[in-house]
Structure formats: structure tokens, C-alpha cells
Amino acid sequence: MSYLDRQGEGGLYSWVTSTDHKRIGLLYLTVMTVLFWVAVALGIVMRLKHLSGGDFLISARAYNALFTVHGVIMVFMFVIPGLPAVFGNFFLPILIGAKDVSFPRLNLLSWWLFLTGACLAVLSLFTGSGAPDTGWTFYVPFSIRTGTNVSLAVFAAFVLGLSSILTGLNFITTIHRMRCEGMTWHRMPLFAWAIYSTGWIQVLATPIIGITLLLVILERAFGIGVFDPAKGGDPLLYQHLFWIYSHPAVYIMIVPAMGAVTEIIPTFARRCIFGYKAIAYSSLAIAALGSVVWAHHMFTSGMADLANIIFSLLTFLVAIPSAIKVFNWTATLYKGSVDMQPSMLYALTFVFLFSIGGLSGVMQGALGLNVHLHDTYWIVGHFHYVMFGGTGFAFFAALLYWFPKMFGKQYDPKPAYAAWALMFLGFNMLYGSFMALGYMGMPRRYFAHLPQFHSLHIAATVGSWALVAGLAVFYANLLIALRRGKPAEADPWGGKTLEWTLPSPPPPENFDKLPVVTEAPYHYNPKAPA
Amino acid sequence: MSENGRRDYQGSKIGMWLFLFTELMLFGGLFILYSGYRSLHPESFHHASRELNVVLGVANTLVLLTSSLFAALALTSVQQGRHSDGAKWAWLTAGLGGVFLVVKAFEWGAKFSHGIYPGGKALLALPPGEGLFYGLYFTMTGLHGLHVLAGVVLLSVMALLVGKGRVHQGDCVVLENSGLYWHLVDVIWIFLLPLFYLAA
Numbered sequence: 001m002s003y004l005d006r007q008g009e010g011g012l013y014s015w016v017t018s019t020d021h022k023r024i025g026l027l028y029l030t031v032m033t034v035l036f037w038v039a040v041a042l043g044i045v046m047r048l049k050h051l052s053g054g055d056f057l058i059s060a061r062a063y064n065a066l067f068t069v070h071g072v073i074m075v076f077m078f079v080i081p082g083l084p085a086v087f088g089n090f091f092l093p094i095l096i097g098a099k100d101v102s103f104p105r106l107n108l109l110s111w112w113l114f115l116t117g118a119c120l121a122v123l124s125l126f127t128g129s130g131a132p133d134t135g136w137t138f139y140v141p142f143s144i145r146t147g148t149n150v151s152l153a154v155f156a157a158f159v160l161g162l163s164s165i166l167t168g169l170n171f172i173t174t175i176h177r178m179r180c181e182g183m184t185w186h187r188m189p190l191f192a193w194a195i196y197s198t199g200w201i202q203v204l205a206t207p208i209i210g211i212t213l214l215l216v217i218l219e220r221a222f223g224i225g226v227f228d229p230a231k232g233g234d235p236l237l238y239q240h241l242f243w244i245y246s247h248p249a250v251y252i253m254i255v256p257a258m259g260a261v262t263e264i265i266p267t268f269a270r271r272c273i274f275g276y277k278a279i280a281y282s283s284l285a286i287a288a289l290g291s292v293v294w295a296h297h298m299f300t301s302g303m304a305d306l307a308n309i310i311f312s313l314l315t316f317l318v319a320i321p322s323a324i325k326v327f328n329w330t331a332t333l334y335k336g337s338v339d340m341q342p343s344m345l346y347a348l349t350f351v352f353l354f355s356i357g358g359l360s361g362v363m364q365g366a367l368g369l370n371v372h373l374h375d376t377y378w379i380v381g382h383f384h385y386v387m388f389g390g391t392g393f394a395f396f397a398a399l400l401y402w403f404p405k406m407f408g409k410q411y412d413p414k415p416a417y418a419a420w421a422l423m424f425l426g427f428n429m430l431y432g433s434f435m436a437l438g439y440m441g442m443p444r445r446y447f448a449h450l451p452q453f454h455s456l457h458i459a460a461t462v463g464s465w466a467l468v469a470g471l472a473v474f475y476a477n478l479l480i481a482l483r484r485g486k487p488a489e490a491d492p493w494g495g496k497t498l499e500w501t502l503p504s505p506p507p508p509e510n511f512d513k514l515p516v517v518t519e520a521p522y523h524y525n526p527k528a529p530a
Numbered sequence: 531m532s533e534n535g536r537r538d539y540q541g542s543k544i545g546m547w548l549f550l551f552t553e554l555m556l557f558g559g560l561f562i563l564y565s566g567y568r569s570l571h572p573e574s575f576h577h578a579s580r581e582l583n584v585v586l587g588v589a590n591t592l593v594l595l596t597s598s599l600f601a602a603l604a605l606t607s608v609q610q611g612r613h614s615d616g617a618k619w620a621w622l623t624a625g626l627g628g629v630f631l632v633v634k635a636f637e638w639g640a641k642f643s644h645g646i647y648p649g650g651k652a653l654l655a656l657p658p659g660e661g662l663f664y665g666l667y668f669t670m671t672g673l674h675g676l677h678v679l680a681g682v683v684l685l686s687v688m689a690l691l692v693g694k695g696r697v698h699q700g701d702c703v704v705l706e707n708s709g710l711y712w713h714l715v716d717v718i719w720i721f722l723l724p725l726f727y728l729a730a
Binding site (some may be wrong): 102103106165168169170172173176177178203204205206207208210211212214215218222223224225226231232233234237240241244 | 538540541544545548549551552553554555556557558559560562563566567570571648649654657658659661662665666668669673
């Protein structure tokens, strides 16, 4: 009997009231997949609009709403919670040899808060006086003056933040308290390390955006004046508070993705991970350093020169722990017997695309260049390379890697390869064009574009079609496997971590008898230190 | 490391401390705003602060400090098996929280009656720095007041649970966590008092 079909507990009600971490993981996956496709659809409409430089298809006002809602959904409901909420929930307890998280009921509450926040965000589109049009950053003073439904959207983000905090709190406690016998800190799989680092960012950074968003609501409702220049408020302080959270949030998005890739690469290279401790501690280093670079989003906002220089320097430093990981992944592949299964292909694509995204980020951190690139399509291209090329591809890699374990079904690898080809081609056409456009001077969030940008805009739009076609193939393949896939083995990839010792799908309580761990994870080469 | 499935006392406390960190960061954002605006408008903050009632502020501080003592006594009593004492102290803690809120309501009411409230005419007539002072004052003491209110509810529930024997000597981590929360609310007020009432 597996967790999917506990006796007499198959109905929808039993799912939405389940405190089983695996079921909660699937609840997140379901809601998130729907939201993801909604946001993809909004993105596609934006791209279609740019088939023409002028008025076309939608109004300028609708365009503002589209990029706002696309950003809000993708950032707050897919990329930030994506890997921790789905795979963290499902696999963290299993990877450390536990039967569940520390606070299972709190875990369920987190999901309900997530669902509530998602519903409020969607509701903000159709109620009040029009969909929010501020961009996902809700910058003041515009966000406190616009007549659109900003308050509800901001409150939705607040509720989603609360959900994220509770998830992080739960995971940190779980890792401290629930590791099985012999599972020392340095025997933990690196995905667990990544979730641990992420948890700290969630707990410490998210409350700052919470209070900032509440202040926007208070400002709109009562006019308290703290962000209103007419009353002496300073909009720059809003930007500081916003990015004090939202830059570390970038690492909430990417660190678990790195963790998942770190699980996949040793499995398919059949080698022990190179530099275990370096990878583990670089996650913590990213969490720490990433908390002090926020103002690089504000180099053109009129800060003091000294502050600009310091934040620029810190920004360069944060590249180091990320680079440590990239070098260690590469070193793991060296002399490995690489089995290019779909999930390995997606994981290596992550490394490639993330490197482009990360290095372009270092370029932007340079003060002189930043003035030229700020608020252009370059920035849009850069963060899509990190968020989609990075976190998105890692999410797909993790889904392909753990799908047989989660559902007990095996998928056909061929469509997954085809989907990869379409997505990789489309992705680079789309966001590569964006970077070129931005470098030439195309500002972001503009409804219209000048003739000299037209051909690249067309290329980007055509790329978006290939990308969406790839996404469709990817998801269709997995849906077909859900219905008609062959039963999966317990360990289809030859993995060495604890989840592969369980049947696919796992039983309700994971382990009948709690495991006792005696060696390091990824124990492929006998000579590797235990 | 704990055994799965058993009540994990240590784990519950770790969870609570993490939650308290998030509360600190929540208020931390407001303290950043306060320090930013105070350094921009030191004169205005000085003048605006003089308008607050120091006597009531200090009285409320004493009320909260005493309530924290009672919260600690409630926990100690339960840990020593004196459950009826524990329930009594918990009720008293909640009661003092109520007193704090009543005093606060009078203070706010006095300001409101003079037109000092967000968007109020008297407030808009003041220099921008004083407007910011009061904007922050109402936001921060308001948010703190909501926390006190939540604490009053929480401690009343605890008093009921102790009375019914659901929280007892052998299992009182929820009471301990409630006490931690109450002390946090207290600590935040200890920062709010000098920043607003004694800034003049």
C-alpha cells in the first residue's frame, strides 16, 4: 500500500486535509502547475503583442496588467515556492530518514495559506477597478496612487509570504530534530543542505517584505505617509525594504534548484560528489552573502556613491559560492560514466543556462555598465536565464528524476528529449534576443517598440512559440505516463540516497523501520571517504 | 536527534524561536524606517515626541513588565505541578495585557480627538517630519497592539487549558512557547517606549 491509496482515503477531501508530507508536496505541485500555465499564457500574449511595434492585439493598459500579473504569479507562486514546497516537502523527510516533517499540521496550514494567497491574487485581476498595473515590484509612489486593485494583490503576496515563512521554519526544525540514526550533518544529502540554507532566508528575509507590503496597504487605506513624498516620505526607503527581501528571495529560488541538481549529477555520473563540504557550505555562504547585496537593484535610484561602490563589491563576492558549485559539479563529471538520461540532460542544461544568467549578473554588478543596462530588456533576459533557465530547468530535471518515485510510474524518455530540444532552442531565441535588445537600448515594460528593435522582437516571439511547444510536450508526456506509464522500479536510476531504498511510490509512513546510516551519500566510488 | 512520532519538546521550542526571529524581522523593517526618518528630521521627531504622554507610556511599560513576570510564574507553577496557581497567573497575565490595551486606547483616542490621526487635518498641518513621526507611531504601536491582543487571546486559552488539565506538568511546551511570545511582545515595547515617548 502506498501513500497514494491509503485505505478509504482516496477522495479529494482526504487529500486537502492530509498531513502526509508527500501528499502536501503533490498538492503544491498541482496548484503550482495550473498557476504556471496561467502565467505562461500571459507571457505568450505579451510576446504576441510585440509582433507589432505599435497598437496591436491588446491595449497598453492591459499590457501593464499582463506583465504585473505574469511577474506576481511566476515569482511568488511558482519560482519561490517551486522546489522547496514540492520536492522539499516530498523528499526532505525521506532523504534524512524521517517519517514526516516536525510540524505536519503546520505544513498543511502552509499549503492552505498558499492556496488562499493564490486565489486572492487571481481575484485581484477581476475585482475592484482593474488588474494591478505596477509591475511585480509594487514600487511607490505609483503603487499608492494607482486606482487599480493593488491592495488585494499586495495582500495576496503577504499571505504567500506567510506560507513561505512557515514552510521554512518547519524545514529548519525538521533538519535539526528528525535526522535518523547515523545521519550526521555531513552525511546529509546536499539537497537537504540547500533546503536548510533556503529555510533560513525564508525565515529571516520574508518578514521584511511582509511589513513592507502591509505598509503599502496602510498607505493606500489611511495615508500614513511613510512612503508618500507629498507627506515627507521617501520612496527610496521602500525600494530598500523591498529588495532587502526580494534579493535574498532570488536565492530562495535558486539554492534549492542547485540542491536538486547536486542530487542528480552524481547519480548519472556514477561518481561520488566532488567537494561535498564545499557545496554544503557554499549554500550557507550564498544565503549569508546574498542578504547584503540588495541595493544593486537601485544603482540608478540616487543612492550615495559610497553605498553604490560597497554594494557593487559585495555583488561580485556573491558570485564566488555559486562558482564553487559550478566547478564542483563539473569536477564530479570528470572521469564519470555519464548516463545522459533526460533528467541529467535537464540538470546539465541548468548548469549551462545558470552560468550565462549568473555571469551576466556579475556584469550588471559593475556600476558603469549598470547605468546603461538598468531597466532594459537585458535585465529581463538576465533574470529569465537565472529563474527559468536556472530554477525552471532544475525544476523539470527534479520532476523527471523523482517522478518514478513520486507516482510509481515510468515515463517515456523520448518525448522528454524532444521537449528539451524545443525548449532549449526556444529559450535561447527568446531570452538571448532579450539580452541583445536590452544591450541596444530597448527599455523593459514598454508597450511599444521602435523599428530598429523589430526584428529581434519577432525572433523572441518565434522563440516563445518553440518554448511553449516544448513545455506542452514535456507536461503531456508526464500526464500520459501518469495514466499509462509502466510501473517504476524502486531504484530506476541507480541512486544511492535513502529515497531509492523505498518502494515506488513510498508507503504512507515512509520507513517501516527507521534506517541507520553508516556512510556518506553518493557512495559510488569505493575509495571515496565515508 | 529525536525519535519520530514522539512529542518533540526541543523541536517545538526551536520552531517557536524561529517564529520569534520572524517577528523581530517584521518589526525590524519598521525600526529601519524609524531610524531613516529620524536622522532626516531630528527636530520634528523631538517636537512630536513631546506631545506623547510619558506618564501613560511608562505606566504601560510597568504593566507589561509585571505581566511578563506573571507569565514566567505561570510556567514555573505548572512545571512544579501547582496547576491552579498556573491557571491563575496565566489569567492575570492576560488581564494585564487587557489593561495595556485599554490605556493604549485612551492614548490613541486623545490624539484622535485633537485631529492627530493619519489623514487628519491637524496632522497634515504639522511639518512633514512630525507627520512621519505619527505615521510610524500609529503603525508601530498599532502593530504591537495587535500582537498584545493576540497574546491576550493566547494566554486566556492557555489559562483555560491549564484549568482543564490539558496542559500540565508533563506536557507544558505550549505554555512555555506562549510565554516566549509574551516576552517578545514585552521586549518590543521596551524599544518602542524610548523611541517614541522619550525621544524628546
